[in-house]
Amino acid sequence: xxxxxxxxxxxxxxxxxxxxxxxxxxxxxxxxxxxxxxxxxxxxxxxxxxxxxxxxxxxxxxxxxxxxxxxxxxxxxxxxxxxxxxxxxxxxxxxxxxxxxxxxxxxxxxxxxxxxxxxxxxxxxxxxxxxxxxxxxxxxxxxxxxxxxxxxxxxxxxxxxxxxxxxxxxxxxxxxxxxxxxxxxxxxxxxxxxxxxxxxxxxxxxxxxxxxxxxxxxxxxxxxxxxxxxxxxxxxxxxxxxxxxxxxxxxxxxxxxxxxxxxxxxxxxxxxxxxxxxxxxxxxxxxxxxxxxxxxxxxxxxxxxxxxxxxxxxxxxxxxxxxxxx
Amino acid sequence: xxxxxxxxxxxxxxxxxxxxxxxxxxxxxxxxxxxxxxxxxxxxxxxxxxxxxxxxxxxxxxxxxxxxxxxxxxxxxxxxxxxxxxxxxxxxxxxxxxxxxxxxxxxxxxxxxxxxxxxxxxxxxxxxxxxxxxxxxxxxxxxxxxxxxxxxxxxxxxxxxxxxxxxxxxxxxxxxxxxxxxxxxxxxxxxxxxxxxxxxxxxxxxxxxxxxxxxxxxxxxxxxxxxxxxxxxxxxxxxxxxxxxxxxxxxxxxxxxxxxxxxxxxxxxxxxxxxxxxxxxxxxxxxxxxxxxxxxxxxxxxxxxxxxxxxxxxxxxxxxxxxxxxxxxxxxxxxxxxxxxxxxxxxxxxxxxxxxxxxxxxxxxxxxxxxxxxxxxxx
Numbered sequence: 144x145x146x147x148x149x150x151x152x153x154x155x156x157x158x159x160x161x162x163x164x165x166x167x168x169x170x171x172x173x174x175x176x177x178x179x180x181x182x183x184x185x186x187x188x189x190x191x192x193x194x195x196x197x198x199x200x201x202x203x204x205x206x207x208x209x210x211x212x213x214x215x216x217x218x219x220x221x222x223x224x225x226x227x228x229x230x231x232x233x234x235x236x237x238x239x240x241x242x243x244x245x246x247x248x249x250x251x252x253x254x255x256x257x258x259x260x261x262x263x264x265x266x267x268x269x270x271x272x273x274x275x276x277x278x279x280x281x282x283x284x285x286x287x288x289x290x291x292x293x294x295x296x297x298x299x300x301x302x303x304x305x306x307x308x309x310x311x312x313x314x315x316x317x318x319x320x321x322x323x324x325x326x327x328x329x330x331x332x333x334x335x336x337x338x339x340x341x342x343x344x345x346x347x348x349x350x351x352x353x354x355x356x357x358x359x360x361x362x363x364x365x366x367x368x369x370x371x372x373x374x375x376x377x378x379x380x381x382x383x384x385x386x387x388x389x390x391x392x393x394x395x396x397x398x399x400x401x402x403x404x405x406x407x408x409x410x411x412x413x414x415x416x417x418x419x420x421x422x423x424x425x426x427x428x429x430x431x432x433x434x435x436x437x438x439x440x441x442x443x444x445x446x447x448x449x450x451x452x453x454x455x456x457x458x459x460x461x462x463x464x465x466x467x468x469x
Numbered sequence: 470x471x472x473x474x475x476x477x478x479x480x481x482x483x484x485x486x487x488x489x490x491x492x493x494x495x496x497x498x499x500x501x502x503x504x505x506x507x508x509x510x511x512x513x514x515x516x517x518x519x520x521x522x523x524x525x526x527x528x529x530x531x532x533x534x535x536x537x538x539x540x541x542x543x544x545x546x547x548x549x550x551x552x553x554x555x556x557x558x559x560x561x562x563x564x565x566x567x568x569x570x571x572x573x574x575x576x577x578x579x580x581x582x583x584x585x586x587x588x589x590x591x592x593x594x595x596x597x598x599x600x601x602x603x604x605x606x607x608x609x610x611x612x613x614x615x616x617x618x619x620x621x622x623x624x625x626x627x628x629x630x631x632x633x634x635x636x637x638x639x640x641x642x643x644x645x646x647x648x649x650x651x652x653x654x655x656x657x658x659x660x661x662x663x664x665x666x667x668x669x670x671x672x673x674x675x676x677x678x679x680x681x682x683x684x685x686x687x688x689x690x691x692x693x694x695x696x697x698x699x700x701x702x703x704x705x706x707x708x709x710x711x712x713x714x715x716x717x718x719x720x721x722x723x724x725x726x727x728x729x730x731x732x733x734x735x736x737x738x739x740x741x742x743x744x745x746x747x748x749x750x751x752x753x754x755x756x757x758x759x760x761x762x763x764x765x766x767x768x769x770x771x772x773x774x775x776x777x778x779x780x781x782x783x784x785x786x787x788x789x790x791x792x793x794x795x796x797x798x799x800x801x802x803x804x805x806x807x808x809x810x811x812x813x814x815x816x817x818x819x820x821x822x823x824x825x826x827x828x829x830x831x832x833x834x835x836x837x838x839x840x841x842x843x844x845x846x847x848x
Contacts, residue, residue: 144472144474144475144771147470147769341842345843345844362834362847365834365842366838370834372842381761383470384472387470387471388472402757455747458731458747461749
């Protein structure tokens, strides 16, 4: 039992945190978002580092790592709220690697791992990075379709740090677990969004003074921060449980992914809303950066299909277990 | 990251499960609390004979020298088996480890073995009517009289006091010293005239706890634990051990209670109702978060030697979930669940204590804010 990142996973996390703090501070995110464009220089750098192929086999030009390492990077990109197509491309590559046919792997993985091709993920109503992508993975109920090339429609969301589209067209099915792997990766990104929202909030409430003292010394504020931590850690426990299960014990994945989806889809918007509230008036302005996190959390929660569907799945799974004890 | 148990841990679990299968104490006996307590005491004796009473204790004191993970497995399996907590749970989890940390050789020799066999039961004399969350403000006085200490004051929430031979008790030995410095930790003999016990009837109607009235209770100086004036530090050792294994037992019991609710709700045909399913799904999520949180806490202790303050999050989530669960049961299962004597009615009432005992949720939030989040001390 070791519910913690391994030293090498920890190193990936630390390197990502440091690199993104330097290359993608909010000033950069803001420039990209206000231009409704991605940060091309950052994306090129991530491609050179091999991040899109983090969970792609070396034979296909990837790093040969797994779902936990993908989750680590997704969390850190979420923490930075970086304006790149990382989540969709790296996740699609990881999912094709794990659940695709040999033919699908050979067709798509080298291009995705090398950054020559981009991919989208999501549903037909809402897919991230689908416009202009070579291939889109669309969750359809419990199945996942690989659509290439996708027919996409415009979808301008409230989150300008990421491109969205609707998707049409026939696809080829991917193997079992594809949808759950996609959800696990999105949930991991939300963990990072939560952590950033919490960190920004803590820095602010320690600094901001009213009535002559830091506002963080008021219990009403401190307790809301504690609640934000509870949500963040709940999302983290379940997101990493799902990422671990994806590779190590796929039998557990459907339930683990539903746990991760339910915790993240509810926790993300809640923690980001807490950050706005704890920032007071400044938190409601365009100038403060917390709104990028709130918007990212909303769209990520929507990509997950909302918390409700995952709680319904959990109720079904729990009832099935009670009726048929292990 | 590896969320599996090793081969030796799984073997430990199998051995334990087989033992519980053969040595299960059966259903809780009908009748009064004395009978139920005697049943738990017999069960602990059987555990001790099998070498299972205190797996986390070192072998030299009669334990198995089990790892923290094995200890967690013990409490999971105990919970799963439906067997009760052993009668002397406070002795096994709190007094024993505190005496091992701070006791003299003589104290260890005198006390550890009878704790294990349940021959001597222990209770805990920490809280007072005016010292709950603010424990260090306790007022029970300890005055030196020759080579004895004389204790005067009142303790409260003392479970099993009526069955206890010993009490781990913190009292103020130096009223002039700063709040945390004037305390001393005593091993007090309960069988004396200066100790009066009055049952404290709680909202369930049962007297699970007691009040202790100390009027000139005497403690020989060799029964001071960890030195005069060092009581706060010794008490922290006790409190640190409070959640160690018990969390795994409670986590499993929460799971069992939720499974029971799901089963009964299914029997009433309620699972088809999407609102009901949504709330059960939410409870399933929270119950799993408690389980995963317990495993993360275990990893922290295994790696860094001490439980992190993150344990407060799991305790908070557990108490909140148990309260939501029992409230939902009351709502779903109809008036029958509110009939006096119904198990759900008992759970509903007992759950209200969960967010108070072992640190109120409000204090836990303060601890999290200050020690995990680094916020300024709040008012």
